[in-house]
Every structure is written in structure tokens, then in C-alpha cells.
Amino acid sequence: MLELLTQAFKLPDVRKRLLFTLGIIVIFRLLASIPIPGVSPTTLQEAQSQGGSAFFALFTLLTGGQVDNVSLVAIGLAPYITASIILQLLGTVIPKLEDLTKEGERGRQIINQWTRYITFPLALLQSIVIYTILKNPPIQIVPDLNGIYLVAFLLSLTAGTVLLMWLGELITESGVGNGASLIITLGILASLPGLLSQDIKSVPIDTIVLVLIGLMLMILIIVYVTEAVRKIPIQYARRVRGNKISGMQDSYLPLKITTAGVMPVIFAASLLTFPQIIAQFLLNIVNPATRIYPILESISTLSTQHRTLYESIYFVLIIAFTIFYTFVAFKPKDAADNLKKSGGFIPGIRPGKATQDHLTSVLMRLTIVGALFLAGVAIVPSFIRDSNLQLAVISGIGGTSILIVVSVMLDIYRQVQAMLVTRSYDIYS
Template sequence: MLSQLKQAWKIKDVRKKILYTLMMIVVFRIGATIPVPGVNTSIIKEMVGNNSLLSLYNMFTGGAFSNFTLFALGIGPYITASIILQLLTIGFESLDELQKSGEEGKKKINKYTKYTALALALVQAIGITLGVVRSALKNNNVFFICTVILTLVAASMLLMWIGDKITEKGLGNGSSVIIFVGIVSRVPIDIMNAINMVQNGKLAIWAAALLVVVILLTIMAVTYIQEATRKIPVQYAKRVVGRKTYGGQSSHIPMKVNQSGVIPVIFASSLLAFPQTIAMFMGSDAQNFVQTYLSPNGEIGFWIYRSLEVLLIVFFAYFYTTVSFNTEDIANNMKNNGGFIPGIRPGKPTIDYLNRILSRLTLAGAIFLAVISLIPAFVTHYMSVSMNLAGTSLLIVVGVALELKRQLESNLVMRSYQGFLK
């Protein structure tokens, strides 16, 4: 692995991508350490410690919320906006046509997503400032409150810009990389907390060992499934043009078991955090209701939260696969190039066959994502151990790491290097 990284470093274009990504990550981490002035962070940390939903939200911001730094809102508004726009493309034909109209259409969709993210960031900033951290503000005059709200919104838009730039000029999907870095940045703190719990007798050594085993097995399982593909054989008919014969070779269509990657997990987590934002505007009764019935750490809320998480993961797995993998286009391209699947007629029969295979693979992938997100969550919940790198977060970390590895491979292969493939 290290030798391939060294090889990638020698290629100017790849080195620039790596350095640019690292530079943007540094900017993100700097912003995640600069506190918003005039806020008592000790009060907020106490709130986060007593509220499991705020604790979950804090995990995705890399601890920025508990310290109430510039990036306290995180990338959440942008992800939620992306979900809303993608769902709207189903209900509104004009948006669907816009999305399918090439690069210009995608640019317009992206612009609408950013406007929606701005609106959501403003709503969330108002809710957090007035509903959650009001008691932590050292000054309660209107001007100061407006300043805090505008600071949070502006910083959230900056974080969205950082994500866009990583996607455009760096490695990986910017939003996923930011979430990845946020989660990983909390791992050393988790490890120290676990060690302290073992030393203080609050956590048995066998329980700590079991936790490590579960995490390692989860990483292995995620890696295996994320890389697993089903190869659909394709045969190309022979064509004689003049004195030359074309075609006749065999190929295959690689269909991944988990076609949607970790996107369903990220979307599900973002959507489940949304009720907390709404509750901020509705007083303590609504917040207590959400804390009781939608808390991932409460006795009642744990089961409700995890059940909703499974349903959302399955839904977004099917939804994202449908959007990203167009079986009709694949079937038409094969037909136009003289290709066919052995035993299947070209045209609609091929589309139906690919849809059946894709549906089965998507179901298997969705169930896998749901199970993998639940097992570490159950272990940490019933062992009463707070670990950021468990369940949903572990899936995201491993999935994003594999995607970064895959992109690095692609960049090497494109430049005629064997890279990771040898």
C-alpha cells in the first residue's frame, strides 16, 4: 500500500489532488476549533452529554458543536438539501428532465441545492441559537443573537464550498470526506475514554476486547461487500465490414452488490437528525418527546430510532441505485454495439433481466448496510460505552476510505500505472 502511495506521489496531477484535499481538510479542522465568541461552551458540553441526539449530531460535526465553533452546523444542511432535491425530482417532471439534460441541467440542480441548503442552514442556526444554546449565550441582546446566527450560516456555506472544491479538485466526494474527517477526529478521544473506563473498572477487559473484535469484523465485512460485484456476461456479435471482422469478443457488466455505497447511511442519519431541528422551535415538551422516542441511546427511543434507520437505509439504497444505475441506457448501448446477454433477447427483455438482478443485489446490499449499522450499535448500547466509531459512523468511515482508495487507483490506471492492481 505504501509503495503505491509513493508511486502516486510521483505523479504531478495526483500529488496536486492529494495536497489540495489535505489543504481543504486542514481549513475544515481549523474552522472546527475556532469558537464562536460570547458563548459558554461548558454549558453546551453538558447539554451534549445529557442529550443523545445532540451527542450524535456532535459526532458528525467532529466535536464542533459541543465546542460551538464556526462549523457547529456541520455539512448537515447541504446533505439534507441534497435529499430534498433528489426526492423532488421524482414528483416534479421538470426537475427530472433538468437532471437528465446533461451538464447544464446538473449545474442548475446544484444551484437549487445550494439555495435550499442556505435556507435550511438559516432555519437550523435560528433553532440552535434560540432553542438549544440560548442559556449559554453571554449576551442576549438582538444584535448579538443575529451575529451568532449569521456567523453559523456563513460558516456552513463556507463548509459547503470546501466540500464542493474537494469534489472538483481533490479526491473523493467532498461532503463524505468532511463527515469522514469529523468522525475520525473523535476516535482518539473515544480510545482514551475506553482505556479510562477499563482502568476505573467501569468496563470489563473482556467487554473492551469484544468491542474491538466487533469493530474489526465490521471493517472486514464492509470491505468485502463494498468490493463485491456480480459480473453479467455480455457477448458481442461478429460483424464483417469489407475484409475485416469486428466483434465476437466476450465482456461483462460489473454490478456491485452494494451499488449505492454509504450514501443511504449518510442520508438516513441526516434525516433522523431533522426532528431535533424542528423540536428546537417547539419548546421543551417537543424536545423531551424527541429525546424520549427518537433518542438512539434511550430505552424506548433506541428501538424506534434503529427501526426508522433500517427503513430509511433500505429506502435510500433503492432510491439512489435507481437514480445512479440506468438499466435502460445500458441495454440500449449494448444493443447499438451489437452486444447481448447470452440467453436473453436484446431490448426490453434485457432491461427486465438487468432490473431483476439489480433489485436482488440492492436488497442484499440494503440488508447488509442495515445489519452492519445495527450490530455495533447494539453492542455499544448494551455495554453502555459511548463510541463514535460504531454502527453508522463505522460504515461511513470504511465506505469513504474505500472510495478514496478506488479514486486513487483510477488516477493511477489512467496514467498507465499498475497502482494497487498488481
């Protein structure tokens, strides 16, 4: 890794991208340290030490900043991720949206613009939810605001999300890696020192060492499975031109076990979080005497009071999103058509529909294995958390966060490596 970075900094173009990304990271961390006006840090720490609102847990999973200090970017990118999910799901039922995905750069820009439009109201709604949580008893973290002060509070949080969305797009376009995923990863990593310090003070050192060894093994397994591929052999027909016989060398089509990457995990977590946000918001305006109030209360506390149900739904959603997103990222029909046009074929499989069916079958089997793996890693730490082993690192991070961090780091590594290879070809061409 260090050797790769050394080589990368020797090339001006790659160095510029890396430094640009580092600059955005610094800006992001500065934003995460700016508190929202009206929030008392002392009262916030008191609320957390006494258990506070269980709803705090909902905002730490997908945040680009940390809700611990109710910073300008406390909401993070959760609304942006939710907006992306909405558009991707609508794309399966609305032909116009599906056509846009096939229009290349122009279609991508239009979809990105619609994603931004949807993100703003979702971020505003989440800002309202945070405000209602922080101002409610038993510990009132923010005072009752009205007029321009309330508008300023809500717009500050909403603007923080919009700003993060913009920074993420800048990283994607001019930096290294996927901007949104990198910001989420930075939020996760930023919480590590605090969690470790809590464990060092309260847990025996040998227990911490064993847990850290277990986490390292989990990371190695994630890397191995993420990088594993099934190679589909491809042969190309030889062409006769005059007295010359030309033909491409035999090749292969690599199909990954986790073609969809970590996006299904992020999508599943975001989709589970959103109904809880809506329910928490409605609890503040619905009469407690109504029949719907207990239902809303159950939904709002799904991740804290109904862990088994929550983990079961989460497990199923990860599998469903993995299958869905895999066939969005890799279309067997397009792959079969491209092979046929280039004169390629899979040995023993007829070109066209038979090739498409074969690729679909292989990809589905790989995807099911990958989906079960992703879902398993995401919920395993929950079983540890429910045992007698109470560790802040496990409670605060979990399997989902580990998957996100490892996948994003691997993605950055692959992208930098690809840049180096491309620049090397440019030098000698």
C-alpha cells in the same frame, strides 16, 4: 496502500490533487477549532459531564465539525445533505428536475445551485435550534442574546455550513474523493481519540481489545461486501467487413451489491434528524398546555427516549433509500439501450425490453441483499449500546459512522488507482 500513495506522489497531476485535498483538510480542522463567540467551553464541558441536553447526539452524526466545542462549523453538512435529499425526491415527481439530471454538466450545475439555495435557510434554522438549546436551563451555556449579538451568533454558524459546502465542492472538483463525504468522515475520525481515552480510563483493557477486534472484523466484512460484484456476461456480435471478420471480445457488466454506496445511510440519518430539529425548535415557541406539545416532545427525543422506534424507522429508511438511490445511479433501461446500440447482448436474453427486465430483476435482488446488509450494520452497534457493555467508542461512533468511513476510504483508494491507470495510458500513448 502505501505503495499506491508512493506511486501517486510521483505523478505531478495526482500529487497536486492529493496535496490540495490535504490543504483543505488542514483548513477544515482549523475552522473546527474556532469557537463561536459567547460560548463558554467550561460551562459546555460541565453540561456534557452532567448529561446536558440529550439533543447533543443529533448533531454529531452528520457534522463536519464537532458540536462538542460549538465551533464555527458545528452544524457541519447536515443542511446540505438534507437539501440534496429534498431535490432528489422532488426529481422523481417534477419532470423538469428529472430532465436536468439528463443534461450532463449544465444540468448538474443548476441542481447544485438550487441545493445551495435550499441549504442556507436550513442551516439558519439549525443555528436557531442550537441557540435555543444552549441558552435553556438547567445549564445555560450561552447567555440570552439579542440584537446584533444574536444575528452574529446565528450567521456565524450558518456561514460555517456554507463555508464547509464550498470546501467540499473544491475537494470534489480539484481534489480526491467526494468532498462532502470526506468532510463528514474527518468529523467522525476527529472524535475517535477522545472516545478511546474515555474508554481507557473507565473500561478494562481486555474488553477494549475485544471490541477493537470486533470493529476490525466488521470493517473487513464491510470492505468485502462493498467490493463484491455480480458479473453479467456480455457478448458482442461479430462484424464482417470485406474479407475481415472483426468483433469485440466477450466482456461482462459488473453489478455491485451496494451500487448506491453509503449515500442511503447518510440520507436516512439526515431525514431522521431533520424532524427532530424542527420539533426541538417548535418546543420553544409552542405553549406546553397545548395538545401538540407532547407530540413534539416525543419527536424531539426520538433518538434518545424511543430507541426501538427510532432504529426501526432508521432500518426501513435505509432499505428504501438504498433501492431508490440504486436505480438513480444505475438505470437498467439506459444500460439495455446502450448494449443494443453497441451490438452487445446477454447470452440467452433478447436485446431491448427483455434485457432491461433481466437487469432490473438481477439488480433488485442484489439491492435487497445490500440494503439489508447496510441497515444491519447501521443498527447492530445500537444493540451493543443497549446492553451492559457501555463503551464511548460504540456510543459515539456507531455502525453508521463505520460504514461512512470505510466507504469513503475505499472511494478515495479507487479514485487514486483510476488516476494512476489513466496517467499510465497517457504516458505510453
